[in-house]
Amino acid sequence: MNFVFNERDGCGKCPIRHRAVCARCDEDELSLLEGMKSYKTIAQGEPIIWRGDDMHHISSVVSGIASLSRTLEDGRTQVVGLLLPSDFIGSPGRETVDFDVTAVTDVTLCRFERKSFEKLVEDVPHISQRVMEMALDELNAAREWMVLLGRKTAREKIATFIEMVVRRDNVPVHAGEPHILPLTREEIANFLGLTLETVSRQLSSMKKDGVLTFTDRRKFTVLDLAALQDATGDDADGGMIV
Amino acid sequence: MNFVFNERDGCGKCPIRHRAVCARCDEDELSLLEGMKSYKTIAQGEPIIWRGDDMHHISSVVSGIASLSRTLEDGRTQVVGLLLPSDFIGSPGRETVDFDVTAVTDVTLCRFERKSFEKLVEDVPHISQRVMEMALDELNAAREWMVLLGRKTAREKIATFIEMVVRRDNVPVHAGEPHILPLTREEIANFLGLTLETVSRQLSSMKKDGVLTFTDRRKFTVLDLAALQDATGDDADGGMIV
DNA sequence: CATCGTTATTGATCTGGGTCAAAGTTGCTG
DNA sequence: CAGCAACTTTGACCCAGATCAATAACGATG
Numbered sequence: 001m002n003f004v005f006n007e008r009d010g011c012g013k014c015p016i017r018h019r020a021v022c023a024r025c026d027e028d029e030l031s032l033l034e035g036m037k038s039y040k041t042i043a044q045g046e047p048i049i050w051r052g053d054d055m056h057h058i059s060s061v062v063s064g065i066a067s068l069s070r071t072l073e074d075g076r077t078q079v080v081g082l083l084l085p086s087d088f089i090g091s092p093g094r095e096t097v098d099f100d101v102t103a104v105t106d107v108t109l110c111r112f113e114r115k116s117f118e119k120l121v122e123d124v125p126h127i128s129q130r131v132m133e134m135a136l137d138e139l140n141a142a143r144e145w146m147v148l149l150g151r152k153t154a155r156e157k158i159a160t161f162i163e164m165v166v167r168r169d170n171v172p173v174h175a176g177e178p179h180i181l182p183l184t185r186e187e188i189a190n191f192l193g194l195t196l197e198t199v200s201r202q203l204s205s206m207k208k209d210g211v212l213t214f215t216d217r218r219k220f221t222v223l224d225l226a227a228l229q230d231a232t233g234d235d236a237d238g239g240m241i242v
Numbered sequence: 243m244n245f246v247f248n249e250r251d252g253c254g255k256c257p258i259r260h261r262a263v264c265a266r267c268d269e270d271e272l273s274l275l276e277g278m279k280s281y282k283t284i285a286q287g288e289p290i291i292w293r294g295d296d297m298h299h300i301s302s303v304v305s306g307i308a309s310l311s312r313t314l315e316d317g318r319t320q321v322v323g324l325l326l327p328s329d330f331i332g333s334p335g336r337e338t339v340d341f342d343v344t345a346v347t348d349v350t351l352c353r354f355e356r357k358s359f360e361k362l363v364e365d366v367p368h369i370s371q372r373v374m375e376m377a378l379d380e381l382n383a384a385r386e387w388m389v390l391l392g393r394k395t396a397r398e399k400i401a402t403f404i405e406m407v408v409r410r411d412n413v414p415v416h417a418g419e420p421h422i423l424p425l426t427r428e429e430i431a432n433f434l435g436l437t438l439e440t441v442s443r444q445l446s447s448m449k450k451d452g453v454l455t456f457t458d459r460r461k462f463t464v465l466d467l468a469a470l471q472d473a474t475g476d477d478a479d480g481g482m483i484v
Numbered sequence: 485c486a487t488c489g490t491t492a493t494t495g496a497t498c499t500g501g502g503t504c505a506a507a508g509t510t511g512c513t514g
Numbered sequence: 515c516a517g518c519a520a521c522t523t524t525g526a527c528c529c530a531g532a533t534c535a536a537t538a539a540c541g542a543t544g
Binding site: 485486487488489490491492493494495496497498499500501502503504505506507508509510511512513514 | 519541
Binding site: 426427428438439441443446459 | 490491492493494
């Protein structure tokens, strides 16, 4: 899961190098993984793995977006994270998954047998260090999201989400290019702890206020970035400290 | 942070052994820490460190409870975690803290200079593995809490919180013994994304319904555990899978 | 043990966002 | 390109929980 939508540095070869070990690559260590990996593609909307299922593999997202979510008995659903390229599905040391994982778009995974991966974690210190760093990053992002879920208004939640999408896009994409919402209104709602109607109303309201325009229901451009950032409820500089 | 309130296994000597390395103790490795540690006590209600402060130490909670929280400009506060004995304050690899840390009760910390701790993480593989496991546990707990914050009703939030306190107590404490609420109504509210009035009303309502009794505003006994668990909104078995 | 500040309870009222319902879009698929 | 299914918008209404306010119960202190 990677709330900030920033893709980590990767050396572009094997998926596991994206984040797990890259920048400290050692061909010998990594060649251990060569025999173990297999690829799998899951179609948009299909489940990848259900909560409680045995976790035979640890996978890395190669392309596409997956969601981590929990659904209560009566159908209320909360998305607790989005998995973007280089994010992992499954944790070493856990036998089962604790959340449902679903393909939000078509998703390609690079999979490693869990047992072998766990052995690798024990044998290669770089890997546990990298997984530790990733888990700490995710933890921070999750806590940040807890503030949003527990205390922000609908308007602030939407603004935070949009700002996050824009921040992610602004690295690779040129100015002027419209941004793409990777989720439906309902998925956004389940991510923000709202209903789809409220999401729709707030987006309309921001459109009316001249903060955004939509070219189509998935594509938008920010007209007033300052207003957008103001509306997030966060510190002026976007969470960083002065 | 340790939402489930379960204290991890510890060998009872140095605080860092509580969770960081215990079960894989190696006297030689750990003796590296002997010279580095220092103890500090913070009085109830006092700040331990503020968001944005430079993190000169990584600390382990020896006794007491601390809270991790974020406050928006207008005063809305969300507690994103409680730190119990054996939990860490600060992460290797981060220069500043991202949340305010406050002593909920008197707190004693065992502190290590951050740089030395980071060196230890690099040098001793057991430690990064243990920190990795801890971070993954915390991450899971944080995501579980996101479901509560985003989707549960006030009644379900309170029931979940009480059930958590009871679960933590039930290991060491004998049946019949009243449980102790470690937080004020306001702190509970800030942890659950509610107001203190709603917390108070829900507790009164559960008292009226015969689920709980209070002997004093901090001490309570559960009269109907089944009803309490029903009220959490979670699966019957408390989150585990059948 | 009276006083005072803090914490908790309870009541009255308000409102943001949920719920229910009805159109309006969009994009497949035959 | 018609017809349908999935998604989105918008409106009307409602209610859980927030807000505002008054009172009560602690518990520390002199």
